[in-house]
Amino acid sequence: MGQFNHKDLLGIGQLSEEDIELVLDTAESLKVISARDIKKVPTLRGKSIVHFFYEPSTRTRTSFEIAAKRLSADTVSLSASTSSMVKGETLIDTARNLQAMNPDLIVLRHSSTGAPHILAREVPASIINAGDGINEHPTQALLDLFTIRERKGKIRGLKVAIIGDIAHSRVARSDILGLTKMGAQVTVAGPPTMIPVGMETLGVTVVMDPHEAVKGKDVIMLLRIQLERQSAKIFPGIREYARYFGLDRKLVSRAKKDVIVMHPGPINRGVEIIPDVADGPSSVILDQVSNGVAVRMALLYLLIGGKQSVDLD
Amino acid sequence: MGQFNHKDLLGIGQLSEEDIELVLDTAESLKVISARDIKKVPTLRGKSIVHFFYEPSTRTRTSFEIAAKRLSADTVSLSASTSSMVKGETLIDTARNLQAMNPDLIVLRHSSTGAPHILAREVPASIINAGDGINEHPTQALLDLFTIRERKGKIRGLKVAIIGDIAHSRVARSDILGLTKMGAQVTVAGPPTMIPVGMETLGVTVVMDPHEAVKGKDVIMLLRIQLERQSAKIFPGIREYARYFGLDRKLVSRAKKDVIVMHPGPINRGVEIIPDVADGPSSVILDQVSNGVAVRMALLYLLIGGKQSVDLD
Amino acid sequence: MGQFNHKDLLGIGQLSEEDIELVLDTAESLKVISARDIKKVPTLRGKSIVHFFYEPSTRTRTSFEIAAKRLSADTVSLSASTSSMVKGETLIDTARNLQAMNPDLIVLRHSSTGAPHILAREVPASIINAGDGINEHPTQALLDLFTIRERKGKIRGLKVAIIGDIAHSRVARSDILGLTKMGAQVTVAGPPTMIPVGMETLGVTVVMDPHEAVKGKDVIMLLRIQLERQSAKIFPGIREYARYFGLDRKLVSRAKKDVIVMHPGPINRGVEIIPDVADGPSSVILDQVSNGVAVRMALLYLLIGGKQSVDLD
Numbered sequence: 001m002g003q004f005n006h007k008d009l010l011g012i013g014q015l016s017e018e019d020i021e022l023v024l025d026t027a028e029s030l031k032v033i034s035a036r037d038i039k040k041v042p043t044l045r046g047k048s049i050v051h052f053f054y055e056p057s058t059r060t061r062t063s064f065e066i067a068a069k070r071l072s073a074d075t076v077s078l079s080a081s082t083s084s085m086v087k088g089e090t091l092i093d094t095a096r097n098l099q100a101m102n103p104d105l106i107v108l109r110h111s112s113t114g115a116p117h118i119l120a121r122e123v124p125a126s127i128i129n130a131g132d133g134i135n136e137h138p139t140q141a142l143l144d145l146f147t148i149r150e151r152k153g154k155i156r157g158l159k160v161a162i163i164g165d166i167a168h169s170r171v172a173r174s175d176i177l178g179l180t181k182m183g184a185q186v187t188v189a190g191p192p193t194m195i196p197v198g199m200e201t202l203g204v205t206v207v208m209d210p211h212e213a214v215k216g217k218d219v220i221m222l223l224r225i226q227l228e229r230q231s232a233k234i235f236p237g238i239r240e241y242a243r244y245f246g247l248d249r250k251l252v253s254r255a256k257k258d259v260i261v262m263h264p265g266p267i268n269r270g271v272e273i274i275p276d277v278a279d280g281p282s283s284v285i286l287d288q289v290s291n292g293v294a295v296r297m298a299l300l301y302l303l304i305g306g307k308q309s310v311d312l313d
Numbered sequence: 314m315g316q317f318n319h320k321d322l323l324g325i326g327q328l329s330e331e332d333i334e335l336v337l338d339t340a341e342s343l344k345v346i347s348a349r350d351i352k353k354v355p356t357l358r359g360k361s362i363v364h365f366f367y368e369p370s371t372r373t374r375t376s377f378e379i380a381a382k383r384l385s386a387d388t389v390s391l392s393a394s395t396s397s398m399v400k401g402e403t404l405i406d407t408a409r410n411l412q413a414m415n416p417d418l419i420v421l422r423h424s425s426t427g428a429p430h431i432l433a434r435e436v437p438a439s440i441i442n443a444g445d446g447i448n449e450h451p452t453q454a455l456l457d458l459f460t461i462r463e464r465k466g467k468i469r470g471l472k473v474a475i476i477g478d479i480a481h482s483r484v485a486r487s488d489i490l491g492l493t494k495m496g497a498q499v500t501v502a503g504p505p506t507m508i509p510v511g512m513e514t515l516g517v518t519v520v521m522d523p524h525e526a527v528k529g530k531d532v533i534m535l536l537r538i539q540l541e542r543q544s545a546k547i548f549p550g551i552r553e554y555a556r557y558f559g560l561d562r563k564l565v566s567r568a569k570k571d572v573i574v575m576h577p578g579p580i581n582r583g584v585e586i587i588p589d590v591a592d593g594p595s596s597v598i599l600d601q602v603s604n605g606v607a608v609r610m611a612l613l614y615l616l617i618g619g620k621q622s623v624d625l626d
Numbered sequence: 627m628g629q630f631n632h633k634d635l636l637g638i639g640q641l642s643e644e645d646i647e648l649v650l651d652t653a654e655s656l657k658v659i660s661a662r663d664i665k666k667v668p669t670l671r672g673k674s675i676v677h678f679f680y681e682p683s684t685r686t687r688t689s690f691e692i693a694a695k696r697l698s699a700d701t702v703s704l705s706a707s708t709s710s711m712v713k714g715e716t717l718i719d720t721a722r723n724l725q726a727m728n729p730d731l732i733v734l735r736h737s738s739t740g741a742p743h744i745l746a747r748e749v750p751a752s753i754i755n756a757g758d759g760i761n762e763h764p765t766q767a768l769l770d771l772f773t774i775r776e777r778k779g780k781i782r783g784l785k786v787a788i789i790g791d792i793a794h795s796r797v798a799r800s801d802i803l804g805l806t807k808m809g810a811q812v813t814v815a816g817p818p819t820m821i822p823v824g825m826e827t828l829g830v831t832v833v834m835d836p837h838e839a840v841k842g843k844d845v846i847m848l849l850r851i852q853l854e855r856q857s858a859k860i861f862p863g864i865r866e867y868a869r870y871f872g873l874d875r876k877l878v879s880r881a882k883k884d885v886i887v888m889h890p891g892p893i894n895r896g897v898e899i900i901p902d903v904a905d906g907p908s909s910v911i912l913d914q915v916s917n918g919v920a921v922r923m924a925l926l927y928l929l930i931g932g933k934q935s936v937d938l939d
Contacts, residue, residue, distance in 0.1 A: 034415045037619065038359030040387070046664030048692060058391055059410065066361060066414050069387040074666070074695040078684055089892035097685065097891060100915035101692050102660045265410060266402035289413035306663065347728045350932070351672030353700070371704055372723065379674060379727050382700040578723060579715035602726035 004302035008120040008127040011136035012177040020182060024146050026298035027291070033070055034293055044073035047104040047304055051077045053130070054110045059265060060130050060139075063289070064107050067296035071305075076103075091115055092122055099123035104304045108132075126303040134168050140264055141174035143295040145182060147288050148219055151260050156183030161213045161255075163245055164223025164272060165194040171264045172223055176202055189213035190245065210245050217255040222247055222263045222272045238271055248274040252282060260284045317615035321433040321440040324449035325490040333495060337459050339611035340604070346383055347606055357386035360417040360617055364390045366443070367423045372578060373443050373452075376602070377420050380609035384618075386417075404428055405435055412436035417617045421445075439616040447481050453577055454487035456608040458495060460601050461532055464573050469496030474526040474568075476558055477536025477585060478507040484577045485536055489515055502526035503558065523558050530568040534575045535560055535585045551584055561587040565595060573597045630928035634746040634753040637762035638803040646808060650772050652924035653917070659696055660919055670699035673730040673930055677703045679756070680736045685891060686756050686765075689915070690733050693922035697931075699730075717741055718748055725749035730930045734758075752929040760796050766890055767800035769921040771808060773914050774845055777886050782809030787839045787881075789871055790849025790898060791820040797890045798849055802828055815839035816849075816871065836871050843881040847888045848873055848898045864897055874900040878908060886910045 004022055006014065015023075033039055049068045053061055061077070068075045089097075091110075095118070098106060105126040108116045113133035120127040131137040149155055160179055166172045166188050179186050186204040188195065189212075199206050207213045214220050225241060252259060261273075261282045269275050278285060317335055319327065328336075346352055362381045366374055374390070381388045402410075404423075408431070411419060418439040421429045426446035433440040444450040462468055473492055479485045479501050492499050499517040501508065502525075512519050520526045527533055538554060565572060574586075574595045582588050591598060630648055632640065641649075659665055675694045679687055687703070694701045715723075717736075721744070724732060731752040734742045739759035746753040757763040775781055786805055792798045792814045805812050812830040814821065815838075825832050833839045840846055851867060878885060887899075887908045895901050904911060 036359070039361055039415065039417075040359035046662070046666035048665055048695070050688075062363075062389055062391060062411075063414060065389050066387075066416075069361070069389070074692075076688055076691050076695075078688060090895065093891075093893060093895070096912055097915050098688075100912040101689060101919050102665065102916065103692075104665075265406075267406060269403065269406070286409055286413040289410050290415065293414050349672070352674055352728065352730075353672035375676075375702055375704060375724075376727060378702050379700075379729075382674070382702075578719075580719060582716065582719070599722055599726040602723050603728065606727050 006303070008116070008129075009138055009299055009303065010116050010120055010127065010129045012138045012141050012174045012181070013136070015138075015178075015181070017181055020142070020145060020178065023142055023295065023298050023302065024149055026302055027142075027146050027294040028150075030297045030301065031291070031294035033297070034290070039070050040072060041070070042072045043301060043305055044068070044071040047073040048102065049073045049075045049300070050098055050103045050106045051075060052098070052106055052108050053077075053079050054108075054115075055131070057109055057130070059289070060109065060292075063292045064128075064130065064296050067293050067300060070293070071297055071300055073104075073300065091118055095119045095122045099125055105300065128299060128303070131170055134170050134173070136174045136177075137170040137264075138174050138178075139292070139296055139299065140171050141178040142299070143288055143292040144175055144221065144262060144264075145178050146291045146295050147262065147284055148184075148260070150287070150291070151284060152218060155179070158184045158218040159216060159256075160184050160186050160219040160221060161217045162186060162188045162221045162223065163210055163213060163247070164190050165225060166190050166199065166223070167194050167196040168226070169223045175221060176204055180204065184219075187213050187217070191241070210247075210251060211254055214247075214251055214255045214259075217259055220247065220252070220255055220259055220261050222261070222267075224264060224266065225268055225272050242271045246270070246272055246274055247277050249276055249280070252277055252280075262288060265289065319616070320437075321429070321442075322451055322612055322616065323429050323433055323440065323442045325451045325454050325487045325494070326449070328451075328491075328494070330494055333455065333458060333491065336455055336608065336611050336615065337462055339615060340455075340459050340607040341463075343610045343614065344604070344607035346610070347603070352383050353385060354383070355385045356614060356618055357381070357384040360386040361415065362386045362388045362613070363411055363414075363416045363419045363438075364388060364443075365411070365419055365421050366390075366392050367421075367428075368444070370422055370443070372602075373422065373605075376605040377441075377443065377609050380606050380613060383606070384610055384613055386613065389416075404431055408432045408435045412438055418613065441612060441616070444483055447483050447486070449487045449490075450483040450577075451487050451491075452605070452609055452612065453484050454491040455612070456601055456605040457488055457534065457575060457577075458491050459604045459608050460575065460597055461497075461573070463600070463604065464597060465531060468492070471497045471531040472529060472569075473497050473499050473532040473534060474530045475499060475501045475534045475536065476523055476526060476560070477503050478538065479503050479512065479536070480507050480509040481539070482536045488534060489517055493517065497532075500526050500530070504554070523560075523564060524567055527560075527564055527568045527572075530572055532573050532575065533560065533565070533568055535580075537577060537579065538581055538585050555584045559583070559585055559587055560590050562589055562593070565590055565593075575601060578602065632929070634742070634755075635764055635925055635929065636742050636746055636753065636755045638764045638767050638800045638807065639762070641764075641804075641807070643807055646768070646771060646804065649768055649921065649924050649928065650775055652928060653768075653772050653920040654776075656923045656927065657917070657920035659923070660916070665696050666698060667696070668698045669927060669931055670694070670697040673699040674728065675699045675701045675926070676724055676727075676729045676732045677701060678724070678732055678734050679703075679705050680734075680741075681757070683735055683756070685915070686735065686918075689918040690754075690756065690922050693919050693926060696919070697923055697926055699926065702729075717744055721745045721748045725751055731926065754925060754929070757796055760794050760799070762800045762803075763796040763890075764800050764804075765918070765922055765925065766797050767804040768925070769914055769918040770801055770847065770888060770890075771804050772917045772921050773888065773910055774810075774886070776913070776917070777910060778844060781805070784810045784844040785842060785882075786810050786812050786845040786847060787843045788812060788814045788847045788849065789836055789839060789873070790816050791851060792816050792825065792849070793820050793822040794852070795849045801847060802830055806830065810845075813839050813843070817867070836873075836877060837880055840873075840877055840881045840885075843885055845886050845888065846873065846878070846881055848893075850890060850892065851894055851898050868897045872896070872898060872900055873903050875902055875906070878903055878906075888914060891915065 116129035742755035
């Protein structure tokens with residue numbers, strides 16, 4: 001395998017096209033491990049990985065934990081709610097304290113943009129950003145790219161629509177950065193209050209009408225509507241959102257015949273996606289979850305695997 | 314060892330007498346591992362087990378985790394309180410998402426009857442029901458059967474009294490199914506509001522008077538009074554319950570001389586059991602806990618151990 | 627290595643000077659493991675360790691978990707908040723239940739003085755006190771002693787000032803016991819309401835003025851002000867405390883030139899310590915954290931490692 005010359009994975013913004021291809025190629029070769037009877041290789045034996053989630057997360061944390069264990073790393077899990085470390089302590093102090101225990105890698109999810117960048121500057125351990133505020137969620141974008149490449153054989157030249165709350169989504173931001181970098185054409189759509197000003201400077205097309213957005217597309221990516229964060233100020237209501245932007249079969253039929261439908265999960269059935277579509281033949285939502293484990297294994301391996309080769313025999 | 318032809322363990326109801334004997338025999342041969350200096354065999358190395366507890370539980374979760382680790386499986390633990398996966402996501406979606414990460418087995422505790430059955434239909438991973446609503450708690454019943462067989466040398470023909478809130482206890486339900494299937498004679502007793510109508514159709518005798526219930530019995534099984542769920546509607550009061558149904562030495566003396574006293578824990582000292590009895594020579598309460606690890610090891614092995622033989626050397 | 631003839635580590639009070647030296651020597655030889663590429667030795671393979679924290683703790687729990695994993699032990703983590711075991715169950719019953727699952731060692735943090743002592747009497751597993759009420763926190767004292775010896779080459783004859791809420795600090799209590807036992811001269815300082823009556827009987831000097839306390843000292847140990855427990859009754863206010871007792875450069879300059887500044891963490895920047903000093907050349911605060919892992923590895927090894935030798939090749 002090639003060389004990944006980064007200490008950390010903080011965002012898609014930092015990666016070159018070659019970097020991304022290396023991650024996807026590595027993930028492809030590691031994916032087979034999870035399909036085996038014995039789902040474990042000794043590659044990261046004796047490495048310590050800390051999962052530090054200031055925001056609650058099961059899906060992402062579980063995916064990272066499973067990835068780490070399939071590579072034989074040791075893991076420790078911290079959460080803000082159980083963490084006295086957080087009380088009255090700055091993030092930098094927390095980082096230095098964790099570092100003093102000599103972890104090889106820290107996976108951080110934090111509600112503040114830039115938190116993993118601060119950690120990365122402070123500590124010699126590798127940092128993976130598992131989501132920082134509304135900034136980036138790079139491992140989600142990489143698993144999305146992996147899934148697209150797996151299904152379509154390529155990314156370059158594909159037409160991708162992203163629908164939802166673009167303004168408040170770190171997933172959207174990382175996906176847009178990754179897709180445009182890999183040569184896809186991106187169109188975004190959503191209620192006006194959910195589309196940030198100046199999106200065009202990122203090289204994407206903005207439309208208001210979802211019918212226009214999905215027309216002729218190879219890929220439709222939906223974003224999760226954060227029901228728990230909903231307020232009257234951002235959009236008129238869930239029912240209105242669902243009626244206008246909710247992906248149903250009619251909307252899907254305007255895309256290419258072989259369109260794939262993606263969603264970072266957890267899905268709100270009947271809101272951003274109609275069950276028919278979520279469970280239909282176009283949906284690759286569960287592939288995304290499977291591929292998440294493979295992509296995270298690849299990143300762990302590339303960041304701290306050193307010169308170890310992976311035993312795939 | 315024989316063959317356990319089940320993908321899942323959802324309830325005692327699904328098991329034949331031969332199945333139960335196979336579980337108990339396997340547990341007996343695995344029990345020795347926990348008594349060793351090195352409490353670990355490589356049998357389930359590279360297997361992924363997810364412990365998913367929607368209801369809080371320490372005792373059962375700890376028992377499962379220890380069982381998994383002694384067989385060298387990798388474990389990930391999810392709880393509803395820390396689980397964003399649960400937010401606005403149906404159980405089926407959660408199940409499919411978990412499955413996408415390729416676990417070999419999922420241990421589920423859930424407040425709704427039938428939740429593990431839904432999971433089992435949805436996913437190829439093996440499911441163990443660690444308690445669903447007021448329906449079943451089959452691993453508890455199996456460890457109870459193991460403990461009885463260990464102490465009495467048999468189950469068939471024994472006379473067993475179960476005392477407490479039969480109506481709202483999944484432990485009672487699983488124990489009754491297991492005991493009657495294995496040929497024991499079961500008598501249940503409790504306040505009228507705690508005895509469901511139609512118990513006799515399960516093949517058990519119902520009495521109101523605890524003195525009559527324990528008379529001549531080989532085994533007395535107590536159920537935990539759920540103090541936290543208590544309401545004036547179900548029974549007159551804890552003090553009244555303790556005075557009438559609390560197991561004291563006098564009550565024990567009406568059973569056979571070599572009676573054993575069981576309780577699924579945690580015990581309410583002075584409520585359903587008097588400390589003298591809980592700590593006395595008839596009590597096998599702590600044996601139940603020890604045997605819980607062995608029985609869970611057996612189930613993990615039988616469900617996902619494949620053709621692996623256990624190295625007991 | 628020598629012999630540690632204790633089943634448990636309950637407090638510094640129980641240890642001889644030789645015991646303490648054995649722990650520190652063992653920690654010194656194990657510290658190298660955490661600096662390696664593969665941070666793991668098979669010494670405690672197949673041993674089960676339960677981390678049972680009734681009080682929230684991230685720092686100490688993480689340190690213990692990492693220590694256990696670097697020695698290849700299996701760990702299970704329980705906390706009071708998620709623990710149904712705690713509901714209506716006495717500590718003794720909880721202990722017996724845990725013991726029934728055959729752990730080799732239980733690490734206990736509890737808000738009641740003496741809780742680990744009760745456990746230790748009840749169960750054959752080794753117990754490590756990870757903090758009990760305001761009584762003792764012996765592993766913190768041992769890592770403090772380790773850090774002092776590492777930096778100063780010795781403990782005997784050193785002059786140590788401890789500043790803060792001496793009365794309500796288990797860290798202070800364990801440190802005083804350890805330092806005086808190892809031949810250091812200890813001076814304590816703090817607001818009058820934070821200095822218990824009769825401190826002199828422990829062989830320490832009490833002063834009120836922090837300037838006097840640090841004068842000519844080799845070591846300054848600060849205690850964390852428990853902001854969350856603060857009440858008007860104990861001290862006038864945080865601002866007043868910081869102005870008078872907060873360790874700044876001027877105060878440090880009254881100590882010896884090569885003084886080291888210690889703090890058990892997490893630090894309250896600007897309260898008990900000024901950032902300049904926390905991050906300055908005298909500070910060994912992060913060494914304490916690193917050494918915490920080594921000292922805990924040493925204790926696990928000495929208590930349950932049996933005749934295993936540690937493979938340090």
